[in-house]
Amino acid sequence: MGMAWPDAHRIAWEIAEPLGQSTVDLAAAQGHLLAQPLHAAVPLPSCDTAAMDGYAVAGDGPWTVVGRLLAGDRPHPGPLQPGQAVEIATGAPVMSGAAAVLPVERMQRHGDIVTGTPGGRSHIRYRGEDIAEGDELLPEGAVVTPAVLGLAASVGNDTLRVHRRPRVRVAVTGDELRRYGRPGPGQVRDAIGPMLPGLIGCSGGDLVGVDHLSDDRCAFDRMLAETEADVVVVSGSTSVGAADHLRAALRARRAHLHVNGVACRPGHPQLLAGLPDGRYVVGLPGNPFAALVAALTILEPLLARLGSRPARPMPTAALVPGPSAHPRDTVLLAAVWRGGSLEQVGRDRPGSLWGAALADALAVLPPGWRGPDVGVLALAGGSPGLSAEARAATFPRMLRAGSYGPRSGARSLSCSRPPSLAEFEGGP
Numbered sequence: 001m002g003m004a005w006p007d008a009h010r011i012a013w014e015i016a017e018p019l020g021q022s023t024v025d026l027a028a029a030q031g032h033l034l035a036q037p038l039h040a041a042v043p044l045p046s047c048d049t050a051a052m053d054g055y056a057v058a059g060d061g062p063w064t065v066v067g068r069l070l071a072g073d074r075p076h077p078g079p080l081q082p083g084q085a086v087e088i089a090t091g092a093p094v095m096s097g098a099a100a101v102l103p104v105e106r107m108q109r110h111g112d113i114v115t116g117t118p119g120g121r122s123h124i125r126y127r128g129e130d131i132a133e134g135d136e137l138l139p140e141g142a143v144v145t146p147a148v149l150g151l152a153a154s155v156g157n158d159t160l161r162v163h164r165r166p167r168v169r170v171a172v173t174g175d176e177l178r179r180y181g182r183p184g185p186g187q188v189r190d191a192i193g194p195m196l197p198g199l200i201g202c203s204g205g206d207l208v209g210v211d212h213l214s215d216d217r218c219a220f221d222r223m224l225a226e227t228e229a230d231v232v233v234v235s236g237s238t239s240v241g242a243a244d245h246l247r248a249a250l251r252a253r254r255a256h257l258h259v260n261g262v263a264c265r266p267g268h269p270q271l272l273a274g275l276p277d278g279r280y281v282v283g284l285p286g287n288p289f290a291a292l293v294a295a296l297t298i299l300e301p302l303l304a305r306l307g308s309r310p311a312r313p314m315p316t317a318a319l320v321p322g323p324s325a326h327p328r329d330t331v332l333l334a335a336v337w338r339g340g341s342l343e344q345v346g347r348d349r350p351g352s353l354w355g356a357a358l359a360d361a362l363a364v365l366p367p368g369w370r371g372p373d374v375g376v377l378a379l380a381g382g383s384p385g386l387s388a389e390a391r392a393a394t395f396p397r398m399l400r401a402g403s404y405g406p407r408s409g410a411r412s413l414s415c416s417r418p419p420s421l422a423e424f425e426g427g428p
């Protein structure tokens, strides 16, 4: 059982307070949200500059060349007198008195004399023509992208005031896990460690490290005592088995369990706890698809709130054809867009990420759902980059390669024609 899924999703955002603001160097600002609007401290360009390589000229030609200016040179003492020209490079400051820059393609030079016909354009970028001093360029809350960094630099900034991003440390637990290579008998290749950095980054968190913990109570106690982060994410050990120490270790540290199990499938043993020192602990179930579901249920909203991001709205869409719902639990399943509707992908049992890897979104089916509309949780990082057509074409290729067979209980498929996604059924 546990808390209803919508309550867990909401509470994970509501319980936390934003971490506040900090001033960071441009090099460290990427991905942050602006805590203040970005204003132009200087105009762009900062003075009149040549937009073409050529000659700055005053009055009518022919002109006598009286100097040369390259980008970065100090401005010509000017003003340029009628009949004079200065050889000038793109980006160099245009002196007063110059009416236009004559591009090299439109002129001839003999000794110090230049002739040619200026076109209709002056080929001068005037001071403040692109951005005026004091312009508000971006609002508070804008994401600092590579272009934002370049823009901020071009108007004279070395630092930006941003919302702090939560520091997140991951502890992957499970003595059966292997971090590299092919798992042998009794071993399982860690699928959650590689998945979490992207999920954390897309949710606005800064990953500060991934630890691999043995299934040993002392290791859990030490990890909870020593981990320096705003949020500690623990994968595995959320259940009730002999090696599942997380809840006992949290109790020993007098943690408050804000979420202690969620009535959803998969992912029901997930938990969200607050430690007395203000850190949060998110427990993700060990089954990889259940871990992804739990990350989108409680980790993403928690990180969003700590990083001053708005709660992610949950749009709805029709899911066709509708699978059967659960009477008491919310069901989350992998789905792809087909026109304006969602279609189930299948291959999304708790232990496998195949369905999620093919999916655009998770469909959220409330208990007793009869359709057609479901909640839509877009998968962090966007769609996997395959169009619906490309994805449909990928299925038969994978089958022909023989690397994946239908799971037991699923209908087997004839590969003489491409199967539709509907034929590729699966699901919980």
Ligand SMILES: Nc1nc2c(c(=O)[nH]1)N[C@H]1C(S)=C(S)[C@@H](COP(=O)(O)OP(=O)(O)OC[C@H]3O[C@@H](n4cnc5c(N)ncnc54)[C@H](O)[C@@H]3O)O[C@H]1N2
Pocket: 172, 173, 174, 176, 177, 188, 189, 190, 191, 192, 193, 235, 236, 237, 238, 239, 240, 241, 244, 266, 267, 268, 269, 284, 285, 286, 287, 288, 290, 350
């Ligand atoms: N008696 C009960 N047993 C279980 C229940 C329950 O309610 N009562 N719930 C089941 C459900 S649902 C889930 S989900 C799991 C959650 O278990 P844990 O969070 O304690 O995780 P583990 O036991 O360590 O692992 C479960 C499963 O996942 C594999 N695993 C673990 N970590 C990884 C990883 N990083 N990468 C890939 N696979 C991983 C692990 O080998 C196990 O097969 O509990 C059920 N049991």
Ligand code: MOO
Pocket: 264, 265, 266, 267, 268, 269, 285, 287, 290, 350, 351
């Ligand atoms: O959370 Mo478990 O089966 O729901 O994978």
